[in-house]
Each structure stands twice: as structure tokens, then as C-alpha cells.
Amino acid sequence: MKSHDWRPPTLTTARLVLRAFTDDDAQPLFEHARNPNVTRYTLWEAHNTVADTMIFVRDYAILRYLEGTAEPYAITIAPDPRPVGACGCFWASQTHQTMELGYWIGEAHWGKGLVVEACRAVLDFTFAEYTPERIQARVIEGNEASARVLAKLGFREEGTLRRSLLRCGKFEDVRIFSLLHGERA
Numbered sequence: 001m002k003s004h005d006w007r008p009p010t011l012t013t014a015r016l017v018l019r020a021f022t023d024d025d026a027q028p029l030f031e032h033a034r035n036p037n038v039t040r041y042t043l044w045e046a047h048n049t050v051a052d053t054m055i056f057v058r059d060y061a062i063l064r065y066l067e068g069t070a071e072p073y074a075i076t077i078a079p080d081p082r083p084v085g086a087c088g089c090f091w092a093s094q095t096h097q098t099m100e101l102g103y104w105i106g107e108a109h110w111g112k113g114l115v116v117e118a119c120r121a122v123l124d125f126t127f128a129e130y131t132p133e134r135i136q137a138r139v140i141e142g143n144e145a146s147a148r149v150l151a152k153l154g155f156r157e158e159g160t161l162r163r164s165l166l167r168c169g170k171f172e173d174v175r176i177f178s179l180l181h182g183e184r185a
């Protein structure tokens, strides 16, 4: 457990600043999180009101920071401080030293390689700081753009967990990918 005011360190890349979320982010993030195209293949549903986004900031992000987990990171495109998405790694199993990568970005910013750029910085930081043996990622079948992101990050596809996710009343196949500590370039 970290002190109550611990926050993940800010990471910068060529185009992005990745930083901890604050309450002020709820309104600008909502403008992206309300879009059902964004949540077509995510484990969370499109936000209906800004209150839903505030719950994400306060009840999800702040609790993770309290645990000392550097996730979620707000993705911002410099010099604009408003968040356009989120990414980061959380513990899937601390016992087995396995973390999991998650990411999303607003539709207006798709196709520019921004998530790959963000995740490269997050992976470098996470392997150095938390020393997991394995970082995994799950992709709902059909989300080819997300599979491409993982391929560009050097992840290897391991297989499909058939009908392993019940989402909106439908069983989904989930593709699983991983990157091991020793495989980092």
C-alpha cells in the first residue's frame, strides 16, 4: 500500500504525455468514453453521463493508485492537457508475476499509432519498475486493430479462450497475447 497521495510518475513520448487522472478529467474524458464505437470490444460499457466517467476516475483510478498500481494512465496529446484515452498495466496475478495491459483512445485519434506509442512507454516503465515475468493482453474476437497494436508491440499470440467472456448476453471468444520480460527489445 502506498501513501494516499501516491500517483504514477508522468511519462512523456514524442507526441504524448501520460499522467495520473484527476477529477478535472471526467468531463473531457466523457466526450470519448460516451462513444459506443470505442466500447464495441471493451470490457466496459459506453458512459451515459459524466457521472459514470467520474466514477471511473474516483472509484477505479484513485483506488488503483492507492494500491500502488501505475494504472490507468491518462493519454494526453501534447500540448493539450485534456485526456483522450487511457492505458496501463495492472496485476493479473502478483503470485505468478503476471500483469495485464489495457488501452483505449477516442475515435478521433484512431489510426495514428498513438496507442502503440503510449504502450511502448508504459511497457518500458512497467517492466523496469514492477519486474513482472509476463505481461498479457486479451482481445475480444473481431478487434483486429487491437491485435495489430499488440503485434507492433512485440506480443506473441498464444491462443483463443473460446466463449470465455459473457458480455451483453453473448459469449465471446477472447484472443490472448503475451510479452515476456526477456523479450523486450
Ligand SMILES: CC(C)(COP(=O)(O)OP(=O)(O)OC[C@H]1O[C@@H](n2cnc3c(N)ncnc32)[C@H](O)[C@@H]1OP(=O)(O)O)[C@@H](O)C(=O)NCCC(=O)NCCS
Pocket (backbone or CB within 6 Å): 037, 038, 039, 041, 042, 103, 104, 105, 106, 109, 110, 111, 112, 113, 114, 115, 116, 138, 139, 140, 143, 144, 145, 146, 148, 149
Ligand atoms: C484498438 C485501438 C486501441 C488501436 O489504437 P490506434 O492508436 O488507433 O492504433 P494504430 O494507429 O496503431 O492502428 C492499429 C492498426 O490496426 C489497423 N486497423 C484499424 N482498423 C482495423 C480493422 N477494422 N481491421 C483490421 N485492421 C485495422 C490499422 O491499419 C493499424 O495497423 P497498421 O499500423 O499495420 O496499418 C483503438 O482503435 C481503440 O482505442 N479502440 C477502441 C477501444 C479498444 O478496442 N481497446 C482495446 C481493447 S483490447
